[in-house]
Amino acid sequence: MDKLTSMIADMKLVVGETYVIHTVEDLLVFEYDGSADKALPDAVVLPSNTTEVASIVKIALENEIPIIARGAGTGLSGGAVAKGGGLVLSLTRMNKILEINSKDHMAIVEPGVVNIDLSHSAEKYGLYYAPDPSSQKACTIGGNVAENSGGPHCLAYGVTTNHILGMEVVLSDGSTQWLGSNTREFQGYDLRGIMVGSEGTLGIVTKIAVRLLKKPESVRTLLAVFKHIEQASSAVSGIIAAGIVPAAIEMMDHICISAAEAAVKAGYPQDAGAILLVEVDGLTEEVAEETEEIERICDNYNPIEIRKATSMEDREKLWEGRKGVLGALGRLAPNYYLVDGTIPRTKLMEVLSGISDIAKKSGLPIANLLHAGDGNLHPSVLYDERIPGQTKVALDAGAEILKLCVDSGGVLSGEHGIGLEKQEYMPLMFTQEDMDAMSKLKPAFITMDMLNPGKIFPTGTPHVQISQGPAVARTGAGAYK
Amino acid sequence: MGLDAPSEEDMYKCVHCGFCLQACPTYLETGLETESPRGRIALMKAVNEGRIGITPSVTRHWDLCIQCRACEVACPSGVPYGKLIESTMSQVNSRREKSWTTKIVSNIILKRIIPHRNRLLLIIKFLRLYQLTGIQKVLRNSGLLNLLSPYLSELEKSAPQVPATILETSGQTIRAIGVKRSRVALLSGCIMPLVNGPEMEAVIRVLTRNGCDVIVTQNQVCCGAINSHMGDLQTTRKLAKRNIDAFLNSDVDAVIVASAGCGIRMKEYGDLLRNDTAYASKAQTLSSLVKDIHEFLAELPIIPPKGHLNYQVTYQDSCHLSHAQRITEPPRMLLRSIPGIKLIEMDNPSKCCGAGGTYTITERDFSLRLLDSKIKDIDKTQASIVATANPGCVIQLQYGIKINCHNRTVKYVTDLLDESYSSESTV
Amino acid sequence: MSKSYTSNIESFKQAIEKLEYKVSYHNLDQFNVLGCIPSAVITPSNIKELSKTLTTANEHKLSVSPRGGGTKLELGNTPDSLDIIIDMSRLNKILNHAPADLTATVESGITILNLQNELAEHGQFLAIDPALPHIATVGGVLATGIAGPMKWQHGSPRDTVIGMKIVSPDGTITKSGGQVVKNVTGYDMSRLHIGGLGTIGIIAEVSFKLTPLPPKQLTILASFNSNRIAAEVALEIFNSNLMPLAITVFDPDSQDRIPDIGMNNPVLAIKAAGRPATIERYVKDSTSIINKFGSSNVKVLDQIDSKPLWEEISNFGWDTLNSEILLCRASVLPSAVPNLIESIEKFEYDQSLIGKKISHPAYGTVLVEWYCGNGPLNNETVSTILNTFSGLIQRLDGSLVIQRCPRKFREEIDVWGKIGSSLEIMRRLKNQYDPNRTINPGRFIGGI
Ligand SMILES: Cc1cc2nc3c(=O)[nH]c(=O)nc-3n(C[C@H](O)[C@H](O)[C@H](O)COP(=O)(O)OP(=O)(O)OC[C@H]3O[C@@H](n4cnc5c(N)ncnc54)[C@H](O)[C@@H]3O)c2cc1C
Ligand code: SF4
Numbered sequence A: 001m002d003k004l005t006s007m008i009a010d011m012k013l014v015v016g017e018t019y020v021i022h023t024v025e026d027l028l029v030f031e032y033d034g035s036a037d038k039a040l041p042d043a044v045v046l047p048s049n050t051t052e053v054a055s056i057v058k059i060a061l062e063n064e065i066p067i068i069a070r071g072a073g074t075g076l077s078g079g080a081v082a083k084g085g086g087l088v089l090s091l092t093r094m095n096k097i098l099e100i101n102s103k104d105h106m107a108i109v110e111p112g113v114v115n116i117d118l119s120h121s122a123e124k125y126g127l128y129y130a131p132d133p134s135s136q137k138a139c140t141i142g143g144n145v146a147e148n149s150g151g152p153h154c155l156a157y158g159v160t161t162n163h164i165l166g167m168e169v170v171l172s173d174g175s176t177q178w179l180g181s182n183t184r185e186f187q188g189y190d191l192r193g194i195m196v197g198s199e200g201t202l203g204i205v206t207k208i209a210v211r212l213l214k215k216p217e218s219v220r221t222l223l224a225v226f227k228h229i230e231q232a233s234s235a236v237s238g239i240i241a242a243g244i245v246p247a248a249i250e251m252m253d254h255i256c257i258s259a260a261e262a263a264v265k266a267g268y269p270q271d272a273g274a275i276l277l278v279e280v281d282g283l284t285e286e287v288a289e290e291t292e293e294i295e296r297i298c299d300n301y302n303p304i305e306i307r308k309a310t311s312m313e314d315r316e317k318l319w320e321g322r323k324g325v326l327g328a329l330g331r332l333a334p335n336y337y338l339v340d341g342t343i344p345r346t347k348l349m350e351v352l353s354g355i356s357d358i359a360k361k362s363g364l365p366i367a368n369l370l371h372a373g374d375g376n377l378h379p380s381v382l383y384d385e386r387i388p389g390q391t392k393v394a395l396d397a398g399a400e401i402l403k404l405c406v407d408s409g410g411v412l413s414g415e416h417g418i419g420l421e422k423q424e425y426m427p428l429m430f431t432q433e434d435m436d437a438m439s440k441l442k443p444a445f446i447t448m449d450m451l452n453p454g455k456i457f458p459t460g461t462p463h464v465q466i467s468q469g470p471a472v473a474r475t476g477a478g479a480y481k
Numbered sequence B: 001m002g003l004d005a006p007s008e009e010d011m012y013k014c015v016h017c018g019f020c021l022q023a024c025p026t027y028l029e030t031g032l033e034t035e036s037p038r039g040r041i042a043l044m045k046a047v048n049e050g051r052i053g054i055t056p057s058v059t060r061h062w063d064l065c066i067q068c069r070a071c072e073v074a075c076p077s078g079v080p081y082g083k084l085i086e087s088t089m090s091q092v093n094s095r096r097e098k099s100w101t102t103k104i105v106s107n108i109i110l111k112r113i114i115p116h117r118n119r120l121l122l123i124i125k126f127l128r129l130y131q132l133t134g135i136q137k138v139l140r141n142s143g144l145l146n147l148l149s150p151y152l153s154e155l156e157k158s159a160p161q162v163p164a165t166i167l168e169t170s171g172q173t174i175r176a177i178g179v180k181r182s183r184v185a186l187l188s189g190c191i192m193p194l195v196n197g198p199e200m201e202a203v204i205r206v207l208t209r210n211g212c213d214v215i216v217t218q219n220q221v222c223c224g225a226i227n228s229h230m231g232d233l234q235t236t237r238k239l240a241k242r243n244i245d246a247f248l249n250s251d252v253d254a255v256i257v258a259s260a261g262c263g264i265r266m267k268e269y270g271d272l273l274r275n276d277t278a279y280a281s282k283a284q285t286l287s288s289l290v291k292d293i294h295e296f297l298a299e300l301p302i303i304p305p306k307g308h309l310n311y312q313v314t315y316q317d318s319c320h321l322s323h324a325q326r327i328t329e330p331p332r333m334l335l336r337s338i339p340g341i342k343l344i345e346m347d348n349p350s351k352c353c354g355a356g357g358t359y360t361i362t363e364r365d366f367s368l369r370l371l372d373s374k375i376k377d378i379d380k381t382q383a384s385i386v387a388t389a390n391p392g393c394v395i396q397l398q399y400g401i402k403i404n405c406h407n408r409t410v411k412y413v414t415d416l417l418d419e420s421y422s423s424e425s426t427v
Numbered sequence C: 001m002s003k004s005y006t007s008n009i010e011s012f013k014q015a016i017e018k019l020e021y022k023v024s025y026h027n028l029d030q031f032n033v034l035g036c037i038p039s040a041v042i043t044p045s046n047i048k049e050l051s052k053t054l055t056t057a058n059e060h061k062l063s064v065s066p067r068g069g070g071t072k073l074e075l076g077n078t079p080d081s082l083d084i085i086i087d088m089s090r091l092n093k094i095l096n097h098a099p100a101d102l103t104a105t106v107e108s109g110i111t112i113l114n115l116q117n118e119l120a121e122h123g124q125f126l127a128i129d130p131a132l133p134h135i136a137t138v139g140g141v142l143a144t145g146i147a148g149p150m151k152w153q154h155g156s157p158r159d160t161v162i163g164m165k166i167v168s169p170d171g172t173i174t175k176s177g178g179q180v181v182k183n184v185t186g187y188d189m190s191r192l193h194i195g196g197l198g199t200i201g202i203i204a205e206v207s208f209k210l211t212p213l214p215p216k217q218l219t220i221l222a223s224f225n226s227n228r229i230a231a232e233v234a235l236e237i238f239n240s241n242l243m244p245l246a247i248t249v250f251d252p253d254s255q256d257r258i259p260d261i262g263m264n265n266p267v268l269a270i271k272a273a274g275r276p277a278t279i280e281r282y283v284k285d286s287t288s289i290i291n292k293f294g295s296s297n298v299k300v301l302d303q304i305d306s307k308p309l310w311e312e313i314s315n316f317g318w319d320t321l322n323s324e325i326l327l328c329r330a331s332v333l334p335s336a337v338p339n340l341i342e343s344i345e346k347f348e349y350d351q352s353l354i355g356k357k358i359s360h361p362a363y364g365t366v367l368v369e370w371y372c373g374n375g376p377l378n379n380e381t382v383s384t385i386l387n388t389f390s391g392l393i394q395r396l397d398g399s400l401v402i403q404r405c406p407r408k409f410r411e412e413i414d415v416w417g418k419i420g421s422s423l424e425i426m427r428r429l430k431n432q433y434d435p436n437r438t439i440n441p442g443r444f445i446g447g448i
């Protein structure tokens, strides 16, 4: 028996026949995540509890096969893609909410719990889980922790790391540890803070203690429509300068508007150059006072229209358009390459005009979707992977945008992580010393480089080559008649 | 690539974002990407790219799809999953070794019985005889069925009760009551008039009560939904053409369909026959005339019934109404229009009950697992009536309620409307 | 002291003097850390000098301790060794303040007060309010990780940092994070240093995200018959729709330094901020909750009048240099605070002790300063206090840190308390980043 076969047999003893996947046909559906990268794993295993995870980790260690943790596979930087093969450890079966402690505003969940399910379950206590990635209907809390995900409402309430109290992790040697605590303060180094955003390279997260927030008493959503994207950007700066931190300020350009409209009919005006979606929440009085001021500020920049969502349904409709827009880009082109740079808010105009130059040069349309309030941009290059060479053009355009962000004092990734996608660009921001200092975390967590190896840090292989592996290329004539 | 290959254009609309995962009943049940819409599309792509063949293990994942099309609603990219799986199944069907149940279903029932009203009638009459004469009881008690196959005996229990009334389809016109507001044709369907004769008559009464002349068009045939579900697009096209010929002759404002599965099939005739020079445009015309009964009544708008019905009702969205036709509010609106009815929403009302056309026969285990979770959600509502809009769902839910010994009834929304209208006159 | 050691010191001094860095050998005992007296104090004037100093010390196998304002040197265990103090006071510049971006980058030796003053001119502030802001430095506050009462609303110091420049024990300068408010590029290294007591590297520069100063601010005070009830009211506010900047419970009776607010019984102080109608709502809702719990003694102070009160709350436990204080910081779940306070009070009564307490119930923090009713604390009382207290906290699944402790009792205890198996990871971390144990050896948890 070769190593893989015996390992598969061992794993079946741990999790049962059904939950070890190893035929080529079945492995195929684990070769992708939400990003452009693809690679076929050697096997996939779906444990149902921490003990099983620990046993699997030990088996993998004995067989010296690397482990790639996987949540819902919605990641946008290739974090869950088994580059170079390996064992994909999917946590989707570990999806129980173990405890909601309404008195202390916290919950303990398994990593496979879908983000929005936690908020739904907390709702009856008047609580919710604040980080709300647009993918919240699908992505898992474990994936959120690994990527330190953000969302529209992170402007006021902070990203994932600000909401994690503690977590249980299984390390590469199969040992299980609890990092942090359920209380707000703890002793020693902030290991849980290190684990958040470590993209599955330091440990497998098997339980998570999170903070829940009180649902705001009042929420108001404002849609401000502008003729030009410049006006919308100025309005954002105006709001920030006035000392207001709304719950969210989102911006979409006209490409996004038309895609979103086609997908969900959110009622976005089609003739607009850009729209702002601003949400204010809190006490009724607070919301009224702030909305009034935001309206006044927006008015200074000649909006075509300002619309206020009055009912819950209107509000949900407006947000549905925003949350679905990325997926909706699929209506315009079969593929999009989504860039995730963050820039200082004051550089917005400058960078947007740079992006439009890049679009012209590449000949590919770029749709701009922005968490404008915190300067997190999502320019999406639209392309068709089936047209030879187009993927490269798209990825190159993305790289140029990233350079532009870094040159403007910004960073490579605001919320999607580095993964495979941006690893080669790390030197734009960090020196070798900086990266060496980061890499020293791995031995401290005794990873032996068996967890999600070959990610985050540069390897010297251009990204285009990585993402255009044999997986994407047509390998045969196709079997349909 | 042939006519019935899944369209490359549609396939590559999928950007593997995963938004559809949590909408998919088979993914939720298994937690496996292989049993998810995104996974199924990935396999379609892989076949298209020549990376894998249409092997039994690939087919297995497509077979497990209930074709409830919940994923289509969740998909922001607008991937027409229903179309994709239909054509994929037609590719599968043309080359596989079938299990005996699938064979019986697809070769005998679907090809030879359902398209022919007389043969179907014969079978139904037998079934009725079987249920009425007590042979059913004898057989059940004897355990003979169990001996033959536990599967068969399981299945037998979920066969619907066959009523005495059978709807005639001889081109008769039933006149509107009061001021005439519209002239409509009614799809009688293949099984509906036989097993749901009384319910179909209720539909007609509701329509006439709302000022519609109703024509039960002659020469109409089965809409082809079950055939296409099983991947037999050829038979489906044949049936579609016969229906187009039948209905386009009747000069009506709308073709009313009371079964959600048939409704979506007919609304998609245009797409089905898009490459047929003779029928393409006629198919489009018919498709645009087709209206679901709830949709139609809501738009008309309905004359609110006045008869008081003191029921607590929960509404199960039929997949082919809510997901495929995106009709969710009209049936609820109609229910709310009935005085006295209290509508209680169950958790996950749009999650599939497991009926899925022939799914309940071909994928019995899975179908029952889904039914079980549906029954649990229904249970929590304390409602005495479960209303829904599709015969498959009615049969499946009735079965679920029966095996769980619940004191509930399953009704069509139109049954309740009819009941309210008719108690009006007696007041 | 071995000979080679002495010669190391000497050659280090020569090396530093050759570089013409500011170095002093006078009044060294003023720079003692828990009684350990250094051999030299170096005051680098920029990050390069800081780096070179560390490289040199590391090469000479000397141990180094960075010093900010020197306000919290008592936190932590006694150093295993101490040769050089690096005085950070000249690294005190604001490198960049981008008001429109709500971000700022500063050198870590700047005092909190100086930074806040500069920010206030642009209508902004840094959302941390530690003890002794006129002396405490950014670096010191972050390394100890101890924030003031405001943390409930704005999170801890961890949540305000967006980037850092660190000088490693061998002098390497590395950066992590950036100058934007949302960033997941690379590991979040600043987490290691915040609350890490400078045991892994010296924080040289920090980028912060800032908060706009609220248009209006005021404080609602109410007194109650017991600390327990005051804490329960605090939790009721925590559970309401209100999100005040701070909710603190204290006992003015036992707090000689709290300014006179004309209340004698346990007090609940609520700091509210916002626009006029919002503030009014805070007063209205808080008052009605307070009344519901049987108190009608409510007072509202405006921002200026309440300032000294909040300063003293921040300073609690750290405002005297008297190192004979036993100061404990407990962290439990919010709902456990009322019981914890009551248990502490019962214990005080049984043992004839005085425990001055301040708690931030919504954050689950209780601070206690222990005194003996009749004279100084002795060995026996200290060990009773610590045993009982830590037992109590353990049962509540919380954590206990002894922030200040009379020197003579330090021998027997790890002031950081016990943690489970994750200590092994922490030890490996120290070993990775400071294999020679150059910076602050022995001061952190488990003798790290
Ligand atoms: C349409 C769309 C919109 C999106 N919008 C946002 C957004 O608004 N904000 C945002 O931040 N992101 C967004 N994302 C990105 C993505 O949803 C997030 O990164 C999400 O957190 C990934 O979660 P997942 O469960 O899908 O993780 P996966 O993609 O499965 O995995 C992501 C990473 O986490 C690791 N991982 C997963 N589970 C564990 C575990 N238990 N222990 C250790 N490591 C683990 C994996 O190894 C991998 O490196 C979006 C994605 C899509 C497709
Ligand atoms: S049709 Fe239904 S069962 Fe099939 S993939 Fe879509 S959601 Fe899943």
Ligand code: SF4
Residues within 6 Å of the ligand: A327, A330, B013, B014, B015, B016, B017, B018, B019, B020, B021, B037, B038, B041, B071, B074, B075, B076, B077, B078, B079
């Ligand atoms: S939601 Fe649509 S685009 Fe996204 S994975 Fe599912 S089918 Fe593909």
